[in-house]
Amino acid sequence: MTAALAVRNLGRDHGGGQAPALDGLNLDVPAGSCLALVGPSGSGKTTALRLVAGLEVPDRGDVLLDGRSVVALPPERRGVSMVFQRPLLFPHLDVLDNVAFSARVAGASRRAARAAAAPFLDLVQMGGYTTRRPGQLSGGQEQRVALARALAARPRVLLLDEAFTGLDVALREDMHELLHQLRAVLEPTVVLVTHDHAEAAALADSVAVLSGGRLLQHGDAGRIYTRPASVTVSRLLGGRNEVPGVVVGGEHRSALGRLRLPTDVAVPDGPAVLLVRQEAVVVTGPDAPGADAAGTVLAVRAAGARRALTVEVVSPGGAAVQVHAETSPGQVFTRGERVGLRLPSSAVSAVPPEDAGTEEPEIADRRTADAGRMPRTHRVASPAVPDAGVRPDAPGAPRRRNHHGDHGT
Amino acid sequence: MTGGRRAGGQPGGRAGAVLVRGSLLLWFLLPLVPLVLWAAAERWSAPAVLPQRWGTAGWSAAAEAGAAPAFARSLLLGAAVAAIATPAGALAARALAHGLVHRSRLVSALLLAPVALPPFAVVMGLNVLLLRARVPALVGVVAVLVVAALPYTTYVLRVAYAGYDTSYEEEARLLGATPRAVWWRVRLPLLAPALAGAAFLAFLVGWSDYIVTVLIGGGRLVTYPLLIASAASGVGNEAVVAVLSLTSLLPPLALLLLAGASGLRGRGGRGRPSPAAAAAPAREVVVR
Numbered sequence: 001m002t003a004a005l006a007v008r009n010l011g012r013d014h015g016g017g018q019a020p021a022l023d024g025l026n027l028d029v030p031a032g033s034c035l036a037l038v039g040p041s042g043s044g045k046t047t048a049l050r051l052v053a054g055l056e057v058p059d060r061g062d063v064l065l066d067g068r069s070v071v072a073l074p075p076e077r078r079g080v081s082m083v084f085q086r087p088l089l090f091p092h093l094d095v096l097d098n099v100a101f102s103a104r105v106a107g108a109s110r111r112a113a114r115a116a117a118a119p120f121l122d123l124v125q126m127g128g129y130t131t132r133r134p135g136q137l138s139g140g141q142e143q144r145v146a147l148a149r150a151l152a153a154r155p156r157v158l159l160l161d162e163a164f165t166g167l168d169v170a171l172r173e174d175m176h177e178l179l180h181q182l183r184a185v186l187e188p189t190v191v192l193v194t195h196d197h198a199e200a201a202a203l204a205d206s207v208a209v210l211s212g213g214r215l216l217q218h219g220d221a222g223r224i225y226t227r228p229a230s231v232t233v234s235r236l237l238g239g240r241n242e243v244p245g246v247v248v249g250g251e252h253r254s255a256l257g258r259l260r261l262p263t264d265v266a267v268p269d270g271p272a273v274l275l276v277r278q279e280a281v282v283v284t285g286p287d288a289p290g291a292d293a294a295g296t297v298l299a300v301r302a303a304g305a306r307r308a309l310t311v312e313v314v315s316p317g318g319a320a321v322q323v324h325a326e327t328s329p330g331q332v333f334t335r336g337e338r339v340g341l342r343l344p345s346s347a348v349s350a351v352p353p354e355d356a357g358t359e360e361p362e363i364a365d366r367r368t369a370d371a372g373r374m375p376r377t378h379r380v381a382s383p384a385v386p387d388a389g390v391r392p393d394a395p396g397a398p399r400r401r402n403h404h405g406d407h408g409t
Numbered sequence: 410m411t412g413g414r415r416a417g418g419q420p421g422g423r424a425g426a427v428l429v430r431g432s433l434l435l436w437f438l439l440p441l442v443p444l445v446l447w448a449a450a451e452r453w454s455a456p457a458v459l460p461q462r463w464g465t466a467g468w469s470a471a472a473e474a475g476a477a478p479a480f481a482r483s484l485l486l487g488a489a490v491a492a493i494a495t496p497a498g499a500l501a502a503r504a505l506a507h508g509l510v511h512r513s514r515l516v517s518a519l520l521l522a523p524v525a526l527p528p529f530a531v532v533m534g535l536n537v538l539l540l541r542a543r544v545p546a547l548v549g550v551v552a553v554l555v556v557a558a559l560p561y562t563t564y565v566l567r568v569a570y571a572g573y574d575t576s577y578e579e580e581a582r583l584l585g586a587t588p589r590a591v592w593w594r595v596r597l598p599l600l601a602p603a604l605a606g607a608a609f610l611a612f613l614v615g616w617s618d619y620i621v622t623v624l625i626g627g628g629r630l631v632t633y634p635l636l637i638a639s640a641a642s643g644v645g646n647e648a649v650v651a652v653l654s655l656t657s658l659l660p661p662l663a664l665l666l667l668a669g670a671s672g673l674r675g676r677g678g679r680g681r682p683s684p685a686a687a688a689a690p691a692r693e694v695v696v697r
Contacts, residue, residue, distance in 0.1 A: 055579050075582040088580045092598040105586040105594065153584045 002189050003066045003079070003156035005029040005052065011060035012047050021047040023213045025061070029157075029206075034183065034190040036204035036221070038197055039236060044213040045193045049159050052191065053080050065156055076105075081155035083163040087142035089134035095145050096121060096130035102153035120152040121145070123185070124178060140171040144178070151186060160192035164199065176202050197237045201225065209233045225277060226347050227265065231354050234275045240324040241281070243274040244353065252350050255315035256293045256323070256343070265349050272350040280347035281325035283309060283333065284340040291340030295323065297333050305329045311339055447651030467648025474636060476653060483616050483633035484660060490554045490615030491608040497555070498562025498607055499600075505563070506570035517567075521560045528557065532624045539625060549625045554618055558611035565610065569603030605668050613661060633657055 010025040022044040029035045037045040050056040052063050054075035062069050070078045089098045096114050097104075099121050103113035114130075121127050124144040134142060143163065150158060160179075164172045176199070183190065194200055200207050201221060208218040209228075216236070217229040228234035231242055245254025247267050252259045252274045259274065261267070286294050295313035302308075309325045323341055333339060447453065448467055450460030504510045505517055523531075532553065539549040573596075581595045582588075597604075619634040628635075637653045640646045 053583055055582070074587075075579070076585045076587055080583060082580070082583045084576060084580065086576070088574075088576050090577060090581075090595060090598075092601075101581070101586075101594075102584040105581070105584065105590045149584065 002031045002187050004031040005035075005157050005189055005191065006064040006067070007048070007052065007061070008064065009061040010048065010051055010058050010063065012044075012051060012056060013059045020059075020213050022051065022058075025210075025215050027208055027215070027218060029189055029191060031066075031189050032183075032187040033205045034192065034203060036200035036207045037191065037193045037210060038195070038200045038207055039210035040195065042212075043210040045210050046161055047213075048210070049082070049161050049191065049193050052157070053082050053159055054078050055082075079154075079156035080159060081150035081153045081157075082159040082161060083143070083146050083150045085162040085165050087134070087139075087146040089137075089142055089145055089149070091134055093134075094130065095126065095132045095134065095137070098134065098145060099149045099152045101149060117148075117152050120148040123151070123182065124148040140167055140174065143167060143171075143175065147175075147178070147182070151182065151188070155188060158188040158190045160190065162193055162195070165194070165196070172199070179203060200237075207237075209236050211236060226280070227349050228275055228351065230351050231273050231275070234351075239275055240278050241274075241276045243276075243321050243323070245272060245274055245350075246270065247272040247350055252348070255317075255319040255321040256313055256341075257315070259292060259343060259348060260345055261348065261350055262345055267350045267352065271353050273353050274348060274350050276323075276343050276348045278308070278324040279326050280344055281323060282342040282344065283311070283325050283327050283331065284342055286338040286340050288340045288342075290342055292343050293323070293341045294338060295341060297335055297337045297339055298322065300333055300335060307331070307333065309333055309339075311341060313341070441655075444651045444655050447647050448655055450648055453647070467652045470646075470649045471640075471652040471656075474640065474649060475631065476633075476636060476656070479631050479633045479636045480656065482631065486551070486554070486618075486622075486630075486632060487612040487615035487660070489551050490558050491611040493551070494555045494558035494562045494611040494614070495566075495604060495608040498559055498611070499566050499604065501559070501563045502566035502570050506567050506573075517563075520563050523557045524560045528620050532621055536624045536627075546626045546629055550622055550630060551615075553621050553625055554615050555611075557618070557621065558614035561610040561614065562607035565607040566600070566603055569600055573599065602668075602671075605671070609661075609664050609668060612664065616660060617657075 005027075006029070007025050007027040010022060011020055012022045013020045025044075025048055027035065027048075037048060039045045047056065051058045054070070054073060058071060063071050065079065070080075089095075090101065093101065096117055097110075100108075100110070100113035100117035103116050104110065108116065118127070118130070121130060124147055126141060126144050126148060129137065129141065129145070134145070137145065143166075147163070164175045167175060179190075180203075182188070190203075192200075192203060197207075204221045206219060207221045207224045209216045209224070211232060217224060217233045219227065219229075224233075225237055225239070228237060228239060234242070243252075243254045243256055245252050245256075247253075247261070247269055249269065250261050250263075252261055252272060254274055256274070284291050293313045295311040297309055298312045299310040300307055301310075303326060306326045306329060309327060311323045311325060312320055313323060314320045325341065327333065446460060449463055449465075451464035451466045452462040453460035501516075501520060505513050510516050535553060536549075544552075577595050577599060578591050581591045586594060617634060618632070619638060622630055622632050622635060633653065634657070637650060637657065640649045640653060
């Protein structure tokens, strides 16, 4: 049932001389694994999914299932199912007939198709709703049925296009749990598109970050958050800490002081931006042993059960830098309080800066160069990297906070 | 009326709504009362409130006048117009809704023109043309009525196509349906209510037409409206006219009930135009 998916140099043009919707995408998804495509709107992630499904025809490149090209096949013969953001249950069929649709079009009798569909409805815990009409279900129930319908087609690859985006938080988490269970039972190869990096982290084995139609980075879901290939990737995955500085001999020097980089972070000596997830920053007392830096709390914001802190660190030389941190529930901090910061060395990473276009030819890493060609809006969305003293009231800062806050909606 | 609906929860509001509905029903049914009485009357002269003698003379007179074959002819005519105008309207609507037509405003204006133009004026010239072109009368009548019905079918189906979500078809393809299967199992069922509404309107155009049948058909094609008109133009035929008029309501009524029943069965689906909504302009056609 399940198959390995490979995408080779896949491209799709917008036409009208615009930048391509998707350009030179290469991806490998091993059989039974789950890949998340993450990126902002217009990054080409949905286009990638539609090209794999056969709903659009690529202008370049190939899609392989178990090593065989399926580009010439119509969607119905690819063995690829998709769940869209809207459930799209056929309104003229009851719930069980919806799930039985794939068997019906494959030529089964209605009775046989319904019998074969029933277990899939049970699988998504909708077994008691067989004769309901789609309009009589709630949004979450409809999406469960849509998932059962997609699985009942016994796809070689299951595609989820923002399938859980329209659901509220609790329902979304239910669906995540359900997907985990389904993966354990059916082991389908899954490609999911989401703009929610937290969802990607919760569901996927590997994460591919797209922007402007190009793949910026594809890596293991556990590592991509701590080892983003560029500042852009870090931002797209919700990372908020960017500390400009210099790398000298495997050590990052900045307003935060000298920080030893993990051995697997290979960055050449010279200007580099230190990246560390706000979730990884440990806030301690100002004089706690092992603190890498000390600073003043500028802002405290509730972030669910946790608190999001903005801490300003001023170096002995007078350069200021802001560090974002999330504290555990129970820890209480107030504005103006002096705190210590610990940056676990396994969680920090450094990448070459990507500010001015003039530097672009000198940057060896192609991924970073690609990121430099991002649409203007993304550049504006966060403060320029060399500007160390980023204030929360600076024009860029609230935008980034919004971007971060989007995921709760 | 809106006020009554807004205050739906209050007893006063509900009473108001009932009152409005009741008077609407009365308004529709009241004109039928004299017809029903006449259909069962054998003698009913001026000052009397009710007929002086009851009987079925009207019915036998109507049968003698050839009501049954005329009824059948009109049924066939309506069916033929619906059978041609519905798919043709669907094609036009699809092309217009999906932007496949250049100068789509002009095309829609042309398609809707038969509603705006007085049929009498158009048909008066057409009958000469069709006669000279040696087009058989029946073919001519059907062809002109199809043109008259196209605005209605196109309009109803255009609205349906505009609201039609092709994502359903994409989903069906990904579930293994061939384009043919998508047509039968997805597109047709989803558009069925609108198609039924359009076909109903087209049927009404054929069923209730008088002018085109008279002028293009040259009086040789005796349909139900022709029979009614000829009976109504005579004196002392009130009972026959009443019988014919009442029976002429039956086919549209039956179709409406049929559409309503299938609409009820399919209720629960969203974004589907209800047959009742599609049938709303029907009265206008009947009046015409």
